[in-house]
Amino acid sequence: MRTQKKTALIAGLLIALAASGAWYATKPATAKLAAPTAIPVRVISVTEKDVPRYVTGIGSVLSLHSVVVRPQIDGILTKILVKEGQLVKQGDLLATIDDRSIRASLDQARAQLGESQAQLQVALVNLKRYKLLSVDDGVSKQTYDQQQALVNQLKATAQGNQASIDAAQVQLSYTQIRSPVTGRVGIRTVDEGNFLRMTDTLGLFTVTQIDPIAVEFSLPQQMLPTLQGLIGDPERAQVKAYIGADTDGETGNLLGEGHLTLIDNQINANTGTIRAKAEFTNPGQKLWPGLLVTVKIQTALDKDALVVPPTVVQRGLDQHFVYRVNGDKVETVTVQMVYQGSGQDIIKGVKPGDVLVSDGQSRLKPGSTVQVMTEPPQVVQSESKP
Template sequence: MLIPGKTLAITGLLAVAVAVATWVALKPASARLVAPSAIPVRVVSVVEQDVPRYVSGIGSVLSLHSVVIRPQIDGILTKLLVKEGQLVKTGDLLATLDDRTIRASLDQARAQLGESQAQLQVAEVNLKRYKLLTVDDGVSKQTYDQQQALVNQLKATAQGNQAAIDAAQVQLSYTQIRSPVTGRVGIRTVDEGNFLRMSDTQGLFSVTQIDPIAVEFSLPQQMLPTLQRLIAAPQPAAVDAYIGADGATGDLLGEGHLTLIDNQINANTGTLRAKAEFDNATQRLWPGQLVTVKIQTALDKGALVVPPGVVQRGLDQHFVYRVKGDKVETVPVHMVYQDSELNIIKGVQAGDVLVSDGQSRLKPGATVQVLGAPPAVTQAAAPEQRP
């Protein structure tokens, strides 16, 4: 049996529940935004162009010829005919040594040669006379043979005197020090009046060739096949030398060509040395200078080029976002070549519009809004000063 008070309470609760259900059922649905908002992005177009490939390395500038000028005989330095820093040519007279002793020896050797020649002339005349006398036994065979031996002896003496003259002339030539190469004179270490010896290791100064000049550099051993291909090519591979650590921003010092690959790889560093030669008429390359070299290893003709930020890295491959209308799609691409300035890819077409900025919020089929180029940064004008 139900108690009358509880019956009334239950009836009231049921009435309230029915009223709430009726109100929820009849309540108008609130409007919802179902259209997704567009994601702002920046885009670039795929460009088709010829792209040279480069490899870079650090190298040092070397002279093709550098000679320390030393005396070849002992003597007093009588005259210096060049100044420090002067450009000289092969054969130019640089300095002279005291030659009086050598000239005296040369004159003595010439005098001895004259004496020997005179004696030889008399001996040859007597030999001819003795030969005629031997026909009718005017002189003995022994006398004739002795005269023949005297002639041979005097000829040998004359040859020895001539050799002494040649040796003295060579010694005399050493008193004139001439430049063996074309180049620039270095800092002088000896002044006029000093006694020079052949054993001096310091020398007078050095003469260093400046133009042309070479750069020696090192590259990883994996570059050996590429360097061999470049050396064997009909046209020498172009090599550029820069003063900075980065060829893109450094100051170009010279343009040369690859000339040599070393005959062995350094086992400690795993690097291979190579050499390039440069015309250096402006003398911007200097021996001992550290430079960065860039070698053109290949030329990709008709390559599809995009900026580095366009290509994204997926789990197993690279891809790009291509814009179709107001939406984007993912396109897998193959990375052919990349550096700090551009990427060469395959899998798209020239003229395709790709997303270059804003990829982090994108997914296939997302709606995008293409933004224009960012405004140029301008410096605000300084406020005018009131008097």
């Protein structure tokens, strides 16, 4: 009897547990409304300022004057008065050549001139006397004409002697080698005591002008109208020269600032480029002949331009657009790309002060809720377990 009661009690408990489980299983779940998640973005404000436009190219530094100093007469090099690398001015004495034989020739020419002048003086006195005598037929007409011819002959001889003196003086001036330009002396190729010849091709050394200096560069032929406009502008176009810079000219060291001076008279048909030249003041001698540099030319100046970083403008299928923040949401605005620079773009279609998304556009769509981030996200590094 007790066993039957115990069995019935256990069966009742099992039925109750099963019913309770079935009720919990079929109980409707409480509906939860998921709030929209804000997308983190970074923003900038549209600024208005004057923006210069630039074009860049690769160029080579050239000296405006580079002269190989060679002797103009044959002779022994007696003295070199400058050192390698020395800065010299135009007209400075650089070296001297043995001048003793030329001085002797000059003295001889002067002596011959003195002799000719003495003879001419006597002949002129006789000619004057014969002229007076010829009035009274004191001398014949033939004698007078002969004396006139002798005077003319002696005058020509004196002129020849004077020409010999002038030639000797020119030769004597060649024994003093002077700098034809202001510049820097190069490496010397000849030492004192050597016999110099006019046919020597190497010369003594070179004198190269460093300040001012020029840079020659090439640009695409499409730039020809722009360059022509810059050459004709009274305010000469500014040109900057960099070393170690990329094609945008934003990195590297600025070596100098100059102005555009020349466009070549023809376009290279093989490369489709045109050569141009700019002149630079170079007091610090940072620009050196033969140096390869990146040139950056200001071609225009946009007044009151609307400027944004390059990351702001997005490209659609057939147009450019930006995401503008309006409250806590974003909207798309179609813009026109006016100019693309290396660090900033000029656009139209927005207003100064508009807040635009500069980072995080990949998750956005019109009407998305955004959260403006002010600090860069921190990078969390996982600790390695021993």
